[in-house]
Amino acid sequence: MSSTEHTRRDFLYIATASMGAVGAAAALVPLVAQMNPDASTIAAGAPIEVDLSPIAEGQVIKVFWRGKPIFINHRTKKQIEEAQNVNVATLPDPQPDSARVKPKRDQWQVLIGICTHLGCIPIAHQGPFNGYFCPCHGSVYDTSGRIRSGPAPTNLLLPPYEFVSDTRIRIG
Amino acid sequence: MSGHPTYQPQNAFMKWMEARLPIAGLIYSSFVVYPTPRNLNYWWTFGGILTFMLAVQLVTGIVLAMHYTPHVDHAFNSVEHIMRDVNYGWLLRYVHANGASMFFLAAYIHMFRGMYYGSYKEPREVLWILGVILLLLMIMTGFMGYVLPWGQMSFWAATVITNLFSAIPIFGDPIVTWLWGGYSVGNPTLNRFYSLHYLLPFVIVGVVVLHVWALHVVGQNNPAGIEPRQESDTVAFTPYATIKDGFFLTVFLILFAWFVFYVPNYLGHPDNYIPANPAVTPTHIVPEWYYLPFYAILRAVPNKLGGVALLGASIVILAFLPWLDTSKVRSARYRPRYRFFFWLFFAACVGLGWLGSKPAEGVYVYAARVLTTYYFAHFLVVLPLLGRYERTLPLPNSITDDVLKRGSAAAVIAFAVALAGLVGLSSPAAAAEADTPPKLRWSFAGPFGKFDRAQLQRGFKVYREVCQTCHGLALLSFRNLAQPGGPGFTTAQAQAVAGEYDVPGEPDDQGEVKERKGRLADRFPPPFKNDNQARARYNGVPPDLSVIIKARGYERGFPWFILDLFTGYQEHGADYMAALLTGYADPPAGTNAPPGTFYNKYFPGHFLAMPAPLSDNRITYDDDTKPTADQLARDVTAFLAWAAEPHMEARKRIGLQVMIFLIVFAGLLYFTKKKVWKSVEAH
Numbered sequence: 001m002s003s004t005e006h007t008r009r010d011f012l013y014i015a016t017a018s019m020g021a022v023g024a025a026a027a028l029v030p031l032v033a034q035m036n037p038d039a040s041t042i043a044a045g046a047p048i049e050v051d052l053s054p055i056a057e058g059q060v061i062k063v064f065w066r067g068k069p070i071f072i073n074h075r076t077k078k079q080i081e082e083a084q085n086v087n088v089a090t091l092p093d094p095q096p097d098s099a100r101v102k103p104k105r106d107q108w109q110v111l112i113g114i115c116t117h118l119g120c121i122p123i124a125h126q127g128p129f130n131g132y133f134c135p136c137h138g139s140v141y142d143t144s145g146r147i148r149s150g151p152a153p154t155n156l157l158l159p160p161y162e163f164v165s166d167t168r169i170r171i172g
Numbered sequence: 173m174s175g176h177p178t179y180q181p182q183n184a185f186m187k188w189m190e191a192r193l194p195i196a197g198l199i200y201s202s203f204v205v206y207p208t209p210r211n212l213n214y215w216w217t218f219g220g221i222l223t224f225m226l227a228v229q230l231v232t233g234i235v236l237a238m239h240y241t242p243h244v245d246h247a248f249n250s251v252e253h254i255m256r257d258v259n260y261g262w263l264l265r266y267v268h269a270n271g272a273s274m275f276f277l278a279a280y281i282h283m284f285r286g287m288y289y290g291s292y293k294e295p296r297e298v299l300w301i302l303g304v305i306l307l308l309l310m311i312m313t314g315f316m317g318y319v320l321p322w323g324q325m326s327f328w329a330a331t332v333i334t335n336l337f338s339a340i341p342i343f344g345d346p347i348v349t350w351l352w353g354g355y356s357v358g359n360p361t362l363n364r365f366y367s368l369h370y371l372l373p374f375v376i377v378g379v380v381v382l383h384v385w386a387l388h389v390v391g392q393n394n395p396a397g398i399e400p401r402q403e404s405d406t407v408a409f410t411p412y413a414t415i416k417d418g419f420f421l422t423v424f425l426i427l428f429a430w431f432v433f434y435v436p437n438y439l440g441h442p443d444n445y446i447p448a449n450p451a452v453t454p455t456h457i458v459p460e461w462y463y464l465p466f467y468a469i470l471r472a473v474p475n476k477l478g479g480v481a482l483l484g485a486s487i488v489i490l491a492f493l494p495w496l497d498t499s500k501v502r503s504a505r506y507r508p509r510y511r512f513f514f515w516l517f518f519a520a521c522v523g524l525g526w527l528g529s530k531p532a533e534g535v536y537v538y539a540a541r542v543l544t545t546y547y548f549a550h551f552l553v554v555l556p557l558l559g560r561y562e563r564t565l566p567l568p569n570s571i572t573d574d575v576l577k578r579g580s581a582a583a584v585i586a587f588a589v590a591l592a593g594l595v596g597l598s599s600p601a602a603a604a605e606a607d608t609p610p611k612l613r614w615s616f617a618g619p620f621g622k623f624d625r626a627q628l629q630r631g632f633k634v635y636r637e638v639c640q641t642c643h644g645l646a647l648l649s650f651r652n653l654a655q656p657g658g659p660g661f662t663t664a665q666a667q668a669v670a671g672e673y674d675v676p677g678e679p680d681d682q683g684e685v686k687e688r689k690g691r692l693a694d695r696f697p698p699p700f701k702n703d704n705q706a707r708a709r710y711n712g713v714p715p716d717l718s719v720i721i722k723a724r725g726y727e728r729g730f731p732w733f734i735l736d737l738f739t740g741y742q743e744h745g746a747d748y749m750a751a752l753l754t755g756y757a758d759p760p761a762g763t764n765a766p767p768g769t770f771y772n773k774y775f776p777g778h779f780l781a782m783p784a785p786l787s788d789n790r791i792t793y794d795d796d797t798k799p800t801a802d803q804l805a806r807d808v809t810a811f812l813a814w815a816a817e818p819h820m821e822a823r824k825r826i827g828l829q830v831m832i833f834l835i836v837f838a839g840l841l842y843f844t845k846k847k848v849w850k851s852v853e854a855h
Contacts, residue, residue: 009847016840020418023833030260034235039257043651043693054681 047172049164052108060124062113065171069121070159071132072169073109075143080106082129083144093155097144100155102163110169111145112159117152132156177205202388207406208413209394210852211575215285216392218278220417221424225275226380230373232268233317240320242366244359247322248447252647252719255819262819263826266436272314273439274428276462279310287493288514290502291393297494299386302379304491309376311463311487316369318460322362323444328457330357330365336470339480356450396574397502398567405571407852415848419841426834433827434619434740437722442745445723445816446715455776456531464528465521469547471532472540482544489551496551498559506565510558517550607773609726609751612743612806616813619740619828622821623814628659630793631811634804637791639717642710642782644698647718648815651692657821658814666692673697711768712781721745721809721816726774746813748774753805756784 037045045066055061055074062069075083083097101109113132115122120136127133128149129142139150146155161171179200181187190197239258241250254261283303286292292300319330334351338344353360391400400406407413431438439461443454459467469486473479489496504511520543527543530536568574615624632653635645650670653661661669670690675697677688690697699714700706706713715723725744728736736742751774759771759778769779786804793799797807814820 012840012844012847016837016844019833019837019840023837026833030263031231031235033259034238034261034264036259038239038253038259038261039651039655040253040649040693041257043649046691046693 045172047170049168049170051168053167057107063171065159068159069113070171071109071111071113071124071145071156073111073124073143075107075109079130079143083142086142086144086146092147092149093153095144095146095155100144100146100158105163108169109143109145110159110161110171112157114157115139115152116147116154116156117150122156202384202409203414204408204410206388206409207400208392208409209396209400209571210405210407210412211394211396211571212392212413212416213395214416214420215281215288216394217417217420218282218285219387221278221421222275222282223380224421225271225278226373226376229268229271229275230377232264232271233370233373235264236268237370240366242320242363244322244362244448247320247362249647251321255817256647256652262817262823263432266432266823268317270428270431270436270439272317273431273460273462274424275310276314278424279307280462283307283490284518286393287517288504289393289395290397290497290499290504292494293497293500293502294494295390296386296393299383299390300494301491302383302386304487306376306379306383307490308487309372309379311466313369313372313376314460314462316365316372319362319365320369321444322448324446324448324452324454325441325444325457327357327448327450328453329459330361332457334361336480336483339477341477393502394571395503395505396568396571397506398571398574401570402572411848412852415841415845419838419845422834422838422841426831426838429827429830429834430740433823433830435737435742436823437742438737442723442725445719458529461525461529464526465524466528468524468528468540469544471528472537472544482548486544486547489548493551493555497555499555499562499564500559501564501567506567507558507562508565509562513550513554513558516546520546520550606726606776606778607751607755608729609747609755609774612747612750614743614746614810614813616810616820617741617743619824621824623657623659623810625660626795626797627807627810628814629661630795630797631807631809631814632659633793634786634791634808635717635811638785638804639808640699642699642706642714644700644714644716645696645718645815646698646716647695649693649695650690652815652818654692655818658818659811663692670694710781714782717812717815719816721749721813723816724748743813745816746809749812750805750809753786753809754784754801 048063048065050063050072052072052074055072057074058076058079060071060073062071064070073079080097086097088094088096097106113121115134115136117134117137117139120134122132122134122139122141124132127140129140131143131148132141132145133139134141134150134152137151139152140148141152141156142148144155145158147153159171161169164170179190179194179197181190181196186196189195236254239250239254239261241247251265254265256262258264286300286303315329315333319326334348334357337351338348340347349355351361352358353364394400441458443457446454458464466483466486470479470483473482499507499510501507504514523543524540524547527536527540532540568577614621615627616622635643650666650673651663653659653669654663654666670692673690673694673696674687675690675694677686679685698716700709703713722745726748727733728744752772755772755774757771757773759765763771763778765771765779769781770783771778772780786801786808788800790801790804791799797803817823
């Protein structure tokens with residue numbers, strides 16, 4: 001067998017094998033893609049609007065956006081002060097209260113109500129700081145939703161939202 | 173057979189492993205050095221094809237189960253959810269649905285091959301019986317899978333097939349109630365069918381392992397029907413059989429892909445796109461094509477128990493084939509008389525399949541009786557006697573002799589054509605005596621067809637201004653109007669459309685549900701609250717139009733239904749709809765329309781509750797198109813065709829890529845196979 005024939009045969013084998021590999025890989029695409037959120041789930045994850053006017057001072061309400069509970073806390077003066085008068089440098093995840101609310105909207109605290117430890121839902125108005133307390137593994141958050149003690153690594157996350165009027169927000 | 177090399181582990185880990193679990197050695201001896209007769213023709217590749225199809229059905233089935241809801245209220249819509257919303261859901265479902273047909277096609281070819289070459293004879297009886305068990309399991313699995321979409325055919329198949337058991341004396345009725353888990357086919361039935369449909373494929377996998385095990389004990393039969401005697405009679409499984417199997421599997425996949433991408437509903441029935449309705453049986457119910465011969469046998473007997481018993485016997489008798497065939501010679505090549513009767517039997521099976529698709533009346537029933545008689549006579553009379561009286565031809569001395577004397581198979585093509593015909597027989601007979609709708613030219617017909625955006629937009633206008641008063645579009649969301657491959661609205665336009673509809677909102681603080689403006693994610697709200705309201709208002713329940721184009725059709729008749737398979741013409745539902753919308757006329761003299769109904773040339777039964785909905789200039793178009801009644805009908809039909817199959821354009825586009833890939837890959841595999849086999853072909 002001459003060497004050119006050798007090369008030609010090898011080329012054929014390699015071409016066939018690689019084409020088979022490409023085909024197998026392409027067949028995986030739909031199998032993997034089908035696990036991602038489908039079109040109806042994505043569409044249902046569109047922004048929602050929430051009317052703030054019925055929420056009394058000191059009240060926390062839960063709304064759902066993309067299946068996540070969003071806490072809307074209408075904070076009292078005392079809660080706002082407590083949140084602001086903290087030495088930020090001493091916090092596990094240092095962040096001033098002003099970075100966690102919209103400017104001039106101190107009274108409205110909007111949080112994703114999911115503990116940053118392992119995803120349980122913290123209870124409002126509980127724990128040493130009268131903020132949030134996660135019953136699963138004992139993480140304690142203050143009235144700004146910042147982690148103060150316990151296993152959670154970071155502050156409660158903030159959803160994307162904006163004020164469309166003084167009493168309406170759009171989440172998402 | 174002389175001993176072939178055993179697996180020698182090369183590295184330390186494999187040596188360690190081999191001493192504890194010799195799985196590499198098992199694979200090596202079973203699928204690498206395993207000797208296979210060198211004269212196997214392409215009919216022997218169907219074992220591998222079946223294994224592949226089983227894997228395809230398992231993988232797509234497991235994936236579909238992630239999105240399907242086994243509940244009578246949600247099953248139909250969850251299947252449509254898969255078709256519309258799940259990423260590549262339409263592909264996965266069409267692969268699974270057509271995969272079942274391809275699986276049966278391959279299984280039948282595999283069985284006929286076994287019959288032709290006498291593969292069931294000593295020492296392969298157990299191998300054959302395991303195959304019959306596999307067929308039975310496939311039949312059960314396929315049937316239960318067909319029930320899951322919960323369309324009209326699903327529901328009535330479940331009803332009819334479970335009622336087969338009611339033929340059993342004394343215990344029949346309690347058994348049927350037990351199967352249903354209720355007093356009729358209902359939610360418990362659907363749930364258990366789902367559970368069993370998920371279970372049985374794994375049972376099939378188990379029996380396949382036994383089947384392959386038995387095969388590897390007795391070795392493969394071959395076209396000469398004689399055992400290998402010398403080294404040169406066999407070749408190693410890898411690479412010789414593997415590459416040959418791989419090549420023909422790819423050829424088979426081309427056929428499979430044609431069905432999936434271009435005629436995905438060809439083998440199904442339009443009625444199964446109508447949600448299950450326990451109050452109405454479809455006028456002509458037939459099973460899927462692969463059950464038709466058995467169905468014909470069932471109906472050939474004018475006695476309930478007799479029909480069911482014969483149906484069961486027609487499958488069970490296969491298990492006795494190794495003893496009913498008394499000839500010592502295996503292959504039909506050396507049995508000229510048997511060869512004749514084999515093809516007669518094959519023709520009887522195809523004939524029974526055809527009769528199974530026809531209404532059970534008149535001459536069809538008599539023909540079915542004749543063929544049923546032959547079906548059983550073949551096993552009970554012909555085969556036992558042939559073995560005794562047939563003069564067989566001399567067998568070759570060895571497989572090597574056989575190979576060197578003859579070229580490769582040629583009868584192959586006739587067989588393939590016959591099988592293609594069998595596949596083509598699946599279409600049901602015409603329902604009632606309605607006129608045949610004219611075949612129209614649709615921009616979206618054929619392998620390269622696309623929707624005409626402007627036409628879809630006009631059609632949507634017709635729907636909103638005319639049809640919507642009575643007909644819902646429940647499976648469609650406003651966002652669909654802006655998705656690729658659709659009417660081409662912008663997201664803003666779709667949002668504006670949504671805003672013109674009122675949909676029920678969330679309960680407010682007082683618990684009151686108020687209507688709110690529609691959003692992109694919302695579905696089109698229904699025009700009536702429930703069926704009773706619709707009956708009170710419209711003297712009937714106007715059907716939802718979401719999948720109406722796929723839920724309607726008409727009999728194209730021979731030879732068109734076969735040609736449609738090759739041209740990819742699937743627009744029967746569209747033809748029917750356009751014809752129906754403009755098919756109103758005065759009833760023929762002597763017939764009177766029942767009160768509240770109108771005469772239509774194309775409606776099965778002719779009298780329908782919907783008055784002629786369209787007329788010239790009924791609405792005005794925004795573009796220059798003249799709004800004649802014909803034009804309105806075509807436009808709204810095109811819109812509804814898109815609504816029924818919103819991913820059609822993606823399907824055909826991906827189909828083209830897959831086809832090109834498969835054809836090139838098959839070519840490469842062919843030449844690779846030639847290269848690999850070159851060394852053995854000479855001696």
